[in-house]
Amino acid sequence: MYKYDQYDQAMVDARVEDFRDQTRRRLEGKMTDDQFKPLRLKNGLYLQLHAYMLRVAIPYGTLNSRQMRKLAHIARTYDRGYGHFTTRQNIQYNWIKLEDAPDILAELATVEMHAIQTSGESIRNISADQYAGAAADEIIDPRPWAEMIRQMTTFMPEFSYLPRKFKIAVIAAEADRAALRWHDCALRIVQNEAGEIGFEVFAGGGMGRTPFIAYRIREFLPTDQILSYLQAILRVWNRNARRDNIHKQRMKILVHELGEDEFRRQVEEEFQHFLALGEDFPQAEYDRIAAYFAPPPFETDLSEEIDRSDPDFALWADHQVAAHKAPGYAIVNISLKPIGQIPGDISAEQMELVADLAERYSFDELRATHAQNLVLPHVRKQDLHAIWTALHEAGLGEANLDLVTDIIACPGLDYCSLANARSIPVAQKIAERFADAERQKDLGELKIKISGCINACGHHHAGHIGILGVDRKGTENYQLLLGGSGDEETSQAKITGPGFDEAGIVDAVERAVERYREIREPGERFLDTYRRVGMDGFKEAIYG
Amino acid sequence: MKILTGNDLKTGHVIWWDGQGWSLHVEDAVDAGDRADAIIAREEAECRVNGAYAIDGEKTADGVRPAHIKDRIRALGPTVRPDLTLKPADPNAGNWVI
């Protein structure tokens, strides 16, 4: 994985001192919180329901064991012994003291980590396929470009105050594991007929209160022009977006209002301009960065055999293991969704265990996923049983990847000052309802995603079953949505009808799921059945 | 009654105006009446509170309780982590929150 050189390190170190100075001025009363807020947000520090919350960037979801151990250390030393993995492949801490924040950043900087641009009206952490560099189905590892984009978009002067946040994702496979088209700007590496690789570019996606699925604005962009193209997109948006209504300033609104063709025309015009300015990194810089992402020294002649004699292990292996590009290797998904627990939460001790496993079995590499799970990307199939045993003993051995209990949930009203309703208890109750392993297996792929407010951090628009918490006259109420997807066939979920209270939403989900069981055709997932029969096929079962 | 809440500037702890200063315990909250804005302005300026605001509260047999669920959760802690609330030893401590 990428390693900082003296320049990268100097920039992150400077940011620590910058933030230390900003924090000092706030603590000394030289700034009001109104003035401090945009500054702390640009460094991932929120004021949440119970305390300050710090969001730490995990660029393109990749980290090593040393970084994970540092995250554990921070959880234990400065927080309350745990952290929460987010839907942007980041980690956040819920109980941070403002006076400690600069020291935490200084600790992070020692392991080449930071909180730069993890919040606020800025270009956020670049997300990527969590299987990058390992997946059997990818064209090439997309992370060198993600790292180039990370560098170019760090402290970008012209975009110091964007209209809103801006999210970028990069993948290089047909299968979309990164919710690509729900991003402001999404890049998929493709190969053209001449065998050259380039980017298919999407723009104008996003969730929130006004969801849009990104339009494809470029079929094929040479990879060495991506930085010019991104700047062109950013400039068109920065110059033209509304500034009078914060809810209408995301790029998706501009793309929608200008229309796909006019937006594309303006971007192409700016793109030609930026190309002429020579903004793109040279091949030598790509080569330098790509060398860090060279495949690890995979062993050859490894056994493909997996001893399935232990049924609990076999069940886990069936659900948690994905195909690797190297013979004898596998990708392991670690569920952070044990039944009844908080989705995405992980204790300091568990972080350390996972770090140990990465170091011992996975060439020291870990990934965080947008579905709030972790990945050991490169493990020998012969080590799977040992890994499962260790995970199982640490309470991380759940076998539920992409099943009904692998629920995405935002922190909701238990932690978040923007939330209208709690998300976590709903996720816990649904998981408990469907805990039976046979039942989960029978239901197959079924992605439930829960948000505690319309900002949609829990991706409810993209859930096969989505749940949106709202405030109805001071009490929590939950709307049910069906038919969303964040994969290569992206779709937006639709609301079923009137909302439910907390107990009612769990029952309503079960009625929808049972309806699917009744009417599914062989081989159909929940989403397939929904797409075949539509809302009408479910509505009566849900509302009676 | 109108009660005042905010966060401690340095630690981020949720705090409540008790008439003299800021308390961690909502039970200490007092009615700020029509002085809410003045108190908030003064306390913010002195950096004794961050993001302060006035909310509706009510006096009950067990003490002052915020009217809205959001501030009730703020007052005690996350409902999903009773071990991290202000009263981790008392299993019934959160009964009034939801």
Place this chain on the structure above:
Amino acid sequence: MVDDPRAGGPGGGPGTLEPTPGGERDWLRFRDDPAPDEPVVTLDTFLDQSNASSVLIEAGDDVRRLAPVLDRVRLVEIDFPKFRDGRGFSSARVLREMGYEGEIKATGEVLVDLIYFMRRCGFDSFAPHVPLDRAEVEAVLNRYPHVYQHAADAAVPIWQLRHG
């Protein structure tokens, strides 16, 4: 490798604040030429009046409209009605890309912590509506030893430093 850690500073040189001949009042002006004293006019008025030389760019204005008359512009004032409105950053950089070398002054709600980025976009004078602390300005201008990308200044991006 560059020895002087500030060699990549904003404006193509170390971002320090030298007292200018104009005295204390001008310490936020980073130019040697005399300050234009003609009042600014709006963009529409400027385009109509052939004798004006100072123009006010409001947040929604398209600075590219100045292209045909750029040779008579001596001062562009770019207003920030609120710090949350970042359109002025693009306006300044676009002006520099058009070849404009005269003064670009930031007015309105100018946050001290954004001045470094404004300098990189081509702003070379500042008239914020609330006074700035000189020590703080000096600190923020000198905070970052390098830059990751080109802007309107002469700072050399890290990727260029890496490859000579």
